[in-house]
Amino acid sequence: MTNTDLAERVGLTAAPTLERVRKLEREGFIRKYVALVDPAKLGKSVTAFVAVIMRSHGQHTSEVFRKAVARLPEVLECHHIAGEEDFLLKVVAGSPTDYERFVLERLTKIAGIEKVKTTFVLSSPKLETKIPIDPED
16 A cells, blocks of 8 residues: 555544554564465465474574574574464465475475474465554554
8 A cells, every 4th residue: 555545544644654554563563564476376286284393492402503593594483482382484385395305305304303293284274464453542
């Protein structure tokens, strides 16, 4: 949406609207701008959520894992989670064979992994990126 469209929608002129957006960017409320693409159109028709259990739970092991995962382009998201598993990854691949290769040749080569559990996505009836904001806030 253009700044002019946003200004009109919120009932301000363009200049103060732009300044407010820049303030939100400076303060980290707006982290970045992205285009949402269809993974299947890019040949990445397989999406999986991968739960990773680590052998140990120390800071060093966690940091090694985080840095290694950050270098894997197949991993779209990495979450450090509470519960039986330690990390939850969102991974895309071109095919089940490509996913298998990713796990065997790349993911499980990361030091400290004890177990990997995969859940394949069959369909995604809802995909949202916007955060609901209470208008009273």
